[in-house]
Amino acid sequence: MSVDHPIEPTRRDFLLIATGAVAAVGAAAAIWPFIDQMNPDAATLALASIEVDVSQVAPGQSITAKWRGRPVFIRQRTDEEVKAAKGAPLGDLKDPVARNANLPSDAPATDENRAAPGKENWLVMVGVCTHLGCIPLGQSGDYDGWFCPCHGSTYDTAGRIRSGPAPENMAIPPFEFTSDTTLRIG
């Protein structure tokens, strides 16, 4: 039949391609709900602001709050720990960025940028190792900060990654002290 209709596209070719395109788009649209259903559902997304009473946390003590299914370390650091964190030269840090949700994303990882504003002894951070999500152990490791037992990442007293496979400093969540003894996270 191609003798009568050489290379010239016919109306039938057009219909075939147009139908195929519509079918492909339709198939993709039909697949999407089956993928998207796996994403976090409304109940999981809903929310996430918690208030924590920190009046009982003495210097050198920590508490752990649960926020979005993950632990948040709230620690009133000792003066020695703050001094150690301030003493670390920025050039020694594996991750030079503060990772503080309350600051611009390029803020340097100084101790001031990691600690609570105006309360340099207080450190509030998501207690999840940035390597593969384990919970680091407090006040251990080479820097007396945190040590992740899973793969050996070591964090200093400001929660900054110093050695091991983790790529980033532990995250500081959005938070503020609503009073001297109350902390709101999220």
Place this chain on the structure above:
Amino acid sequence: MSGHSSYVPTNRFMRWVDARLPLPRLVYDSFVAFPVPRNLNYAYTFGGILSLMLGIQIVTGVVLAMHYSGNSALAFHSVEQIMRDVNWGWLMRYMHANGASFFFVAVYIHIFRGLYYGSYKAPREILWILGVVIFLLMMATAFMGYVLPWGQMSFWGATVITGFFTAFPIIGDPIQQLLLGGFAVDNATLNRFFSLHYLLPFMIAGVVILHIWALHVTGQTNPTGVEVKTKDDVVPFTPHATIKDGLGMVVFLLFYCWFVFYMPNFLGHPDNYIPANPLKTPAHIVPEWYFLPFYAMLRAITFNIGPIDSKLGGVLVMFGSIIVLFFLPWLDTSRVRSAVYRPIYRIFFWVLVVDTIFLGWLGSRPAEGIYPTLALIGTIYYFAHWLVILPVLGLVETPRKLPASIAEAVLGPNYASGTAAGAAPPSGSVSAPENR
């Protein structure tokens, strides 16, 4: 290999079936008359053993699912009920848990047998690649199954392994949230893992059928690596392979039962009898033993490589350690299949075995002191084996002289002297009765 069918229906009913759905013919041609090399040793029985283990896992798994609850509030408790209350529940669970381990014992022997005898070489590349696909599916299935008891190791293993995906820039976090159904491992994660853990074994069974199909197109390799040339090189699958596979299965099951009945928790981790706690990571997380070599490679990368940070580097190395197997048929440049005739490759093969076991041992150690450095050395050697040693060795190694045929290798040179190239041997030159 897939020659003419020799199936002859024996009665009117079978003729009637054969004309409509020749399933009996397929079974006869595949598992009765199918010709197998006459020199297969017991290393070749693990394919059959693996099929048996898949069957055991599916049967015990379906039974366990009748009593298990895929909900984070109930899962741990339901597993304890299976152990204490359900009739024979302890047996089903121990068979299933140890069955996973023995599945991997068998698959590792099966893989190393393929490496030793060069089973991946042309024309068996697709057969090999399908095997690697099965291996990956097995790993995914085993990982998700280990999460279901919802103990501490379940929870933190799931956290670490889904954390792999966060290593990828930009798309990493959304992918992890898609897999978890949340921001951390939780009920949504457990529920979907249960669903997928039930699905994947049937996908494995599907790929196994393709694997066997590919095997029956090319025929089996054998310890000499010489292709089958005449009918004197082969014996019928039944009774020869059937009986040999059967004995292999019995011996394998003896070891399996020894673990199931006398040391059912030896291969498990005691921390998994502690209910999952999202706020406390166990002091020392280890995966199941069959993942340890890969785990060691993940942890070996503790430094940034240019733009690739240490975390992404570790994840890429770990996935790469299996992806490289897909390319093995083209990485090995030697035209000789079997290590029996490759004196230098044979040494490197055993060094690889030792290196893999060494990495496995390192994976069980804490990530401190000298261990990460040793793991890095082991990892470098592992990749050097595939990417440097195999390509180069094929070019420089002088293989030993291959036998002219399988029959000559088995029956001696006297057999060959009476045989013109390609022609059938004179009758009486072989003594095996099945060749009458």
